[in-house]
Amino acid sequence: MEIRTESYKKGLAVSTIFNVASKAIAFLSNLVIAYYFGATFHTDIYFYIITIFNLISYFITSVTTSVIIPESMRIREEDNDLCIHFLNKFFFLFTSIGVVFSLIFCLFPVSLFSVISKYSVNVLLENKLTLILGSALFPIIIATNFLNDVLISYKIFTAPMIVTAINSLFIIIFIIFLHSVLNTQSLIIGYASGYVFNIGVLFFLLKAQLHWKFSLLSSLRIRVQGKLWHDILYSQSGSIVSILSSYFPIYLLSSFDGGIVSAVNYAQKIAYIPHYVISSQFAVVVGVKFNELFARKEYADLNQTYRRAVEFILFTIIPFSLFLFFFRNEITVFLFNRGHATSQDVIHISRLLGYFSLPVCLIAVNNIFAYLCFSAQIVKYSFLFQIATNILSLLSIYPFIKMFGYIGYPLNVLFVFLITLILFPMVFSRLLSHINLKIIYWYLIKIVFVNILLIGGTYYVVHLLNLNTFFTLCIGFISSVLLLLLFNHLFKINQDISFLIYHLNRYLKFPFRYLLKN
Known part of the structure; x- marks a missing residue:
């Protein structure tokens, strides 16, 4: 092959x-x-x-x-x-x-x-x-x-x-x-x-x-130029603090009873599925596109690419995050309530899943921010910002875990990425003057509000039916997706999604036409 x-x-x-x-x-x-x-x-x-x-x-x-x-x-x-x-x-x-x-x-x-x-x-x-x-x-x-x-x-x-x-x-x-x-x-x-x-x-x-x-x-x-070693030094210095901010929570969690670190891993893997499946790969591909547009100085296209990328990520990730939050108990029971997993394991995983699901959309947007900095080669400023946010994480993780126990870990993640989301467009607006970074704020609020209404309402209605766990999840998920797509069709929240649905609809109506062309 x-x-x-x-x-x-x-x-x-x-x-x-x-x-x-x-x-x-x-x-x-x-x-x-x-x-x-x-x-x-x-x-x-x-x-x-x-x-x-x-x-x-x-x-x-x-x-x-x-x-x-x-x-x-x-x-x-x-x-x-x-x-x-x-x-x-x-x-x-x-x-x-x-x-x-x-x-x-x-x-x-x-x-x-x-x-x-x-x-x-x-x-x-x-x-x-x-x-x-x-x-x-x-x-x-x-x-x-x-x-x-x-x-x-x-x-x-x-x-x-x-x-x-x-x-x-x-x-x-x-x-x-x-x-x-x-x-x-x-x-x-x-x-x-x-x-x-x-x-x-x-x-x-x-x-x-x-x-x-x-x-x-x-x-x-x-031979490697001195400037490159200089950029590497800045990048690695920022990574040291980043690694410490990722390591310190796991270190603190290792002091809890046996099974907590495993429960964190299980819950995080589920919560980050939208990120792993959609946003991480999307950001990689868009990042390569950013590299080319910056190299060619095509700033108008760059601004449009950034806007569409952020809007697409938010529109696709937020519904998944909120679905995981509302249906966390049903998801955990369906996946883990069997084998050698105990009822206490299920409770830990469910609690962690709910809180880990909330910052996923913020992590996705942060990925796009990172690729913008890499492509624009503003490594020094990105490094300083990275150090600041990771120091914030290091300073806040201990009091969060002290106050909330192991739940303090996902709550701290949410806190740090919210601060990052607020500060990044403000701090980098001049360095990335060709890009309207602040466009993210209103779009984020709009998408969150719409999905809380749609998915929260679906969660309430589905539970009135008293179905078993599997059918509750299936009906809840399908209803949430269909309602969101209908809402987007009526109010045109995301044009790229409308475009994809339009072409998918054409293909479903005339599937053999595309085969005959080939």
Whole structure:
């Protein structure tokens, strides 16, 4: 099968389909974990180590999308071979850093994790093999993340989603067939096997599709300009605070009873489904478009692209977020009230799901803000703003958890992203003077108000019918979607959605006409 570079419209459509499939499989893997193991200290350790190493990996490779990829695209316009060597240089650099970290953690797993978590030494000793396997996997996670970003920069949007799906399948297979033999260690072994397979697939795609050459000596000879190192330093400095603001809540949560970290992971995965499926992939594709429009100085098109992107994201994400909030109990019971998950696990997950669902639309908009800054190459100012918001998160997370318990975590996320949403258009209006950043405010209020009425009303009416959980969810979801589409048809809240519905309607009326043309 040949995976070719894709246009933006086709790339967005096809990659979104693949993204939905891959995230569905990834979500299924979490349901399988919950079914076979519930929420215990053992699953907590698994999710904790995966979170920690993904955070460190993100810190090392976050500079890729903010600095390295935009610079590589500029180099590619002049010399593609030089671009390949340029990217290889950072690939070897980041992977080498990962190897060093991996060796340190493999040698002292219990000692180091007793410092970076609040788990007891006895709990860590029981899960020592999980700690060692996770540590050994670290450089492969870094390499995979970097190569995924490279493929996206070449407009191969679908390949990373295929890789993610394969990784999740490995986890599911290992749990189903080996859980009785390996217990919870089957989780990390399946995760590791999936990543090993992934890296092989990525190397194959780079060789087959882009004729990539991994030449260490040629890559090391590439000289990097001082300004680029300066931008990298700024970007990484901002990432340090970002990583700390993501790590500190998990560290605090590790002091709670066994199963809380797992419950947070389960709830967050459900709540962030709209973000994973729609906005994250949408932002990646739009971000590449931002890069091109900024490079060509086509500011009118840039402003229109930004406006349409924000309106599309808000129109599609907010209904999902509010549906998850209103129907949180039904969703949790339907998904988790079986297997080894206890009634207390279900209560924890339901409470967390309700609060985690609220900031999802704000996270989606923040992604678009980030890609605007990357494309405009205002890394220094973006870095300062990022530091400020993450310091706010660090300062506020402890009192939030102190006051509200584990629910303080999602409440703090909501608080920080609300502040970010308010401040970003104000702070960056001059730096991004070609873009009307403040357009977001009125549109956000309008969409939230409409969906509270529609979904809240649907929730109330559906519960009057006294149906079982499955039919309550089905009727509630279908009714909410149809009411929103009808409202949009009558009042034209989003023209892009109306355009998509119009063409979908034409296709459904005359499906064979399109086939006959081909």
